[in-house]
Every structure is written in structure tokens, then in C-alpha cells.
Amino acid sequence: MIERTEDERVGRSSALWDDLLRISMREGGVAAALVLIVLFFSVTAPYFATPENFLKIFVQIAINTVLASGLTFVILIGGIDLSVGSVLALCTVVGATIMTDEHLSPAASIPLALAACMGLGAGCGALNGWICEKWKVPSFIVTLGMLNAASGVARVVSDNSTITGLPQPFIDFGNTIIWDVLPSIFLIALAVVLIGWFVLRFTVFGRYIFAIGTNEEAVRLSGHTPKIYKIAAFTISGLTAGIAAMVYLLRLNVGSPIAGIGYELNAIAAVIIGGTSLSGGKGSIVGTLVGACILQVLSTGLQLFGADDNIKPIVIGSVIVLAVVFDTYRGRLLRKLETR
């Protein structure tokens, strides 16, 4: 009898409650911040709290959310991927080229373009990861190289021009809006977030990602090969860059070698604001989604608020730093609570 109570104490079975509690502890801070910012602008900025405006925000965060979801995997293992914007550009060019091929019907070209974007993106990511692991080069350097190389290839492939004339069904799908407020591309982004959340939170692979980010050597000495999982993380980041390229084409209907310039920095900002630690091991994709929302809500809200355009980057820059500072304090507070 005594043993059973002991079991209940250490292995409490109310898993759902525990999970909810822990998620709200982790993601609660950023989510609360998002709610506060939305409330603030709803009260102060005209037209902010309108369905049209929310629709606009949902359209605008789709690409960044997809990019940042994959990037979260890389940052969780303690790496960084600077190449996502440029890989996105390369994929838009390749995807648009396939879809504008006159020999292919839309029914064939659209799936083919999707497969090509995902395959090419994943390939670039896998190459990043493989070089990092094979020659022990910091991911910062490798992906900086990929940033330049992919951009160059995009220019060669597109002959330095934008590609237009995508098939009409594709464009129509991109313009689809459900219930007057949910654009199709935002639903794609949500699907990516959901899958990413499931993988990180509930699969063996996700556990390895967190474990490697926490202590790679301990994982190795527990009888695993961290290299494989690290390459996989980079591959996922490339894969989502490919998906984000399709989202880009759905939204802007143009393949361009100069698409996605600076997107990597926005994606990193979303991941960091979402509470994922740059040194790895801590974070979540739900946080990343919230981070992406915060960035866009701030940007749109400040615009509607009537703030000077030059003020915007100052505010957003400050928020990135404040988010991390806040996170550090929260970590200390949590530790204090736990060791009490």
C-alpha cells in the first residue's frame, strides 16, 4: 500500500493536467505578452481590431511561421541556419519554372513543383548538416556559405529575372479565404506548426533533438549517434524553407531570385522571441508561432497606430532583446521555485 502511494507521488497519472501546467509555464509568458500587445493596439490603434486587419496579419505571418518552424529544430540542437531565406529564393525560382512549363498541365506541374521545392530545400538543408558534421565546421559558417551559394544558383537558374504566369488554379488557391478571416496559406503554416509540435513533443526523434541540444556528449555516451539527428534537423529546416517557397508563390505569384532577402533574420527573431534558447535544448514550436505573431502584430499595430516608419525597427529590435532578458529572469525564477 505504501508503495502505491509512492508510485502516485513520483509518477502522477494526471498527464494532461501536468502537460497543460508545464506548457503554460513555458509558453505562458510569451502568449500573455502577445495577448497584451493585441489588447493594447485594439484599444489604441484605429482599425486594428477588425476582421480585415486580422486577415492581413494572417497572410503576412504565413511565410515566416513556416520558415521559423523548421529553424526551431536547428536552434534546438544549438545550431543556426542562415540560409533559409536564400534557399527559399532558389525554391521559388525552381517551383515557378516548373509551374510555368507549357508542356505540363496544372494538375501535373503543381504537385511536381511542390515535390521539387520540398526535395530541393531538404537537399540544401541536408548538405548544410552533412558539412557541419563531416568537417566539424560551425553551422554559422556553413549556412552563411549556403546563403550566398543558393542565392547565386537561384540567379543562374532564373537568368536573373522574375518568373510570372503561374497556373490560375494555383493562384486561386492562394487567394482562398475561409470564414472571411483564415487565408489558405495561414492554414498551411498552422499545419506545419502542428506537425512540428507533434514531432518535437511526442516522438523519439523530438526527444533526441532536445537531448542533443542539452548535452550532446551525454547522448553519445548513452549509445547514440547524435550526428544523424543533427543532420536531420538541418534537413527539416531546408524542407520548411522549400514549403515556405510554395507559400511565397501562393501569396505573391512570382518566383524571384531576390525573394526572401533578410527572411532568415525574421525567422531567427520569431524563434528567439518564442522562448527557444540559442544555446539549444530549450524551446518549442508553439512558442515560435507566438513569436512570429508578436513580430507581425507589432509591425502592423505600430503602422495603424500612426507611428513613424523609422520607429518600427527600434521597437522590434528592443522587443527581441527584452524577450531574451525576460526569459533569463523567468528561468532563474523557475529554478528558485523548483529548489525551494
Next chain:
Amino acid sequence: MSDPILSLASVGKRFPGVTALSGVSFEIARGETHVLLGENGAGKSTLINLLAGLFRPDEGEITFDGLPYRPGTPTDAFRAGIRVVHQELSMLSNLTVAENLLFEDLPRRYGLVDFRAMNRRAAELLDEVGLDIAPTTLVNRLGVAQMQLVEIAKALCHDSKLLILDEPTATLTAREVDRLFEILDRLKAKQVTVLYISHRLQEIHEIGDQVTVLRDGRHVTTRALAGLTIPDLVHLMVGRELEEQNAFRDDVIPSGEVLRVRDLQLSTEGPRISFSVGRGEIVGIAGLVGSGRTEMVRALFGADPKTAGVIEVEGRPVTIASPRDAVRCGLGLVTEDRKQQGLLLGMSCAQNITITDLGKVSRHGVLRPRVEREAAARLVRDLRIKTATVHQAVGTYSGGNQQKVVIAKWLYHGMKVLICDEPTRGIDVGAKAEIYDLMWGLAAQGKGILVVSSDLPELLAICHRILVFAKGRIAGEVPRAAFDQQRILSLAYEEPGLDRTN
């Protein structure tokens, strides 16, 4: 001792949880060569670091050259005239020998470095230690022995009053040791005082005048070295009789063989290591720090490369090229440094335990939280790990509790041989006893256990057999019936003429 250059008066130093030095008082006379002896953890390094200005004493007074000596930084020590040649050489390996030698005080001309003067001065210094290399050689081209001599030359160039050498001969060959001793003789002629730390007892008579022995952070004696035999010195270092630890269980009787290692070589020229571990047997590995124990264990586990050797588990030869192979063959490793290598500090107790085999708590790659929680809770209960829930982060645990989690993760995986490197380091007495209990529990189930420890009394208390390592090889093997602390220490210190079973 009419003219002490250095005198310590009840010097003490505490670290969180440990008293490293307490009430140490002795004097070093000007111009003598003073030998400092003590077992691993006796407080020698702490003492050197106090003198080098790396730590500050918590109590007591140090007088150097007639003045109170309270260095706040290594630079203070340097200015006072104390030079330390650390065991781990700290040279700027991408600079030349001359630049390293004169780094603290580069000759200058018009505000720029006067390279000609620098190289000339460096050549003189190298000549003084009899080292025949160009001052413009890059340090990373030098061998360890040459670096050692450059460090000594560096110490000389600043008219040091006290030269501290921390195990200078640990990596030197016999001929290089002779050269070093010649130099020390010359220094003595120049009235330079030397504080000499060494584990090689047979060599200290050649150069030492006085000897100070530390034990458990306390001063044992300071006396003339002449007349003291090596067994005398060992006795002074070990001192206390063994505290009786009742950890041995004679109801667990080893049988058969679970692990055999034949001719394991860590490098092509390295010594060959062969030994075996029986089912239900606890085999200890003793030896000084740096004797190659941890290196051997890591190579055996596939964590570091090895060049040759056959490993058999339960009679079958296995290939171990990575920790993954080792774990698959049924080996488990409790690492020396549990925080850096053993645990996922920010993750939960359950996650730390199941990391060795997530297949058991998942289906088609998807984790089953309830199964995982129950598996972890069972081990938490069996091992009496103190935690509120299995979701608590192990970073918040005490050392003993953390070590139990490391053992739990191997119990969860289920191994045939558990290798424990310093399993009780930094753990309090109560937790130690629990760890021993765990080991015995495993032994009773027929597992083989290999324990590396610097704590000799611990090995004597729990092992069926002890392998003594010295200089990367097994210097001897001692069965329980013949356990004797002095004999094992003699083997570890490689005293010739004494027992050698290999």
C-alpha cells in the same frame, strides 16, 4: 631554519563542501630544494594555487622573503618572484619560443618590440637550460619535454626567488629527467629555492633536501629527506589505518567471465592492456591521476579511439568502434564527470533515465508518456532517488541523487557490464553507501562491474580484485586476499624491487 624564504602559518582553504587545506604550517629555507608529497586530493594543488595567486587562503598567513604575502592575481605572484611551472603547460603555442619566454616583459624600442634583442636574450636563456633550439621556433613544433624546459627557462629569466615545479617529470623520459636534474643542481648553486612536487618517489632523493607531506589537507611533517626510505614516505602519505567500511558482501561469488579485454592498445606504440571481469565480480582500477585509467575505460567503451585489441563479451568477440557499439554489446558507462558527460541537466529525471533506450517507451517512433513515466517511477523507487515527481529537472538534484539517475539509466537499459569511473566523487558518505549497495545488487544479478577510483580505501572495501595502473599499463593485479594499501600504492608509484605481478 634560520632564514626561511617562505613560511606558512596555519593556512586553510575551503571550497563548497570540501576543506582542501586546514591549519598548514611549514617553512622553506632559502636556497633549498623542498619536496612536497601527498596522495591524490591531499591538497598539494590547492597549496600551489594559493602560492601562484590563483586562490586566496581563507585563513592563516603566508610570509615570503620577509614580507606578508597575499597575492590577489598570478601577476602579483610573478612580481613577488614566485614562478610556477604547472603540470598542464600553458604556452602560447602559435608564438615563437622567444616570444613565450619574454612575453611578460618584451624588450622594446621606440614603443615597438625589439625582435633582435628579444631573440638574443632568449638564446641566452635557452643556453642556460641546455636546450638547443632556435629562439624563433614556434612553440607548437616542440615536444612536451622541450616545452617543459622552455617553461623552466621562462621561470629563470625573471630572477625568480622561488620556483615551483608541479610534477615536471610526469611526461619526461629518463634522459630528459637527468637533464632536468642537472639544471636543478645548477639552480641550487645559484641559491634559487625550488618547491618540487612529484609522484615519483625514487627520484626525489636525487634532488631534494627537505620534504613536506600533506594528507587530507593537513600538514603531516616537514623534515630532512636524508634517512627516509620509500616505504617510510608511503607510510607518511597514507598514514591513517583503513577506516573499516563494511561494504563487501561475501555472499556474492564471481563466476565465469562476462568481459575479457586482450591486448588493448590506445596508440600504436602504447602498452598492451589485458584483463577480464567475471559475472558478479567487482573489479577495481587503481592508479594515480594521469596513469591512463580513464583513457583506457573510454577507449574500451568506444568513446575514444583505440588502435588494437580484442574485446569479448560473454565469450563472443565484439567490435566496439563507438559508444553505440558498446551499448549494443551490453556495456554501460557511468562517466567520470556526470554533469558534462552523464546527464541532461536541464531535462527531467524520466527523460534522463529513458534516453538509453527510447524504443522501450515508444511505438512506431511515438513516445508513450504513461509507459515512460511508469518505467522511470519504478527505478526512482527502487534506487530511492529523492524527487517530487519524475518530471523534475535533474539539474536541481544533489550529487548523490544525480549519480543514482546515471546508474538508473543503465539499469533501465539493462547491461551486462557496468563501467563506473569515479562513481562516488563529490558524494556524501550516506549516498556513497547507497551507490555501493546498488553495485552489489547488480553483482548479485551476475553483472560484471569495473570501478575506476582515486579513493583507494573505497576500492579496498568493495572490490574482489584490483588492477593497478601506472603509465598507461597494468602495473599489477591484486586479489582481495592480498589487499594491502601500501602494496597497491607501491605499484601505482612504480617502485622497483617491490611486488610486480604483471
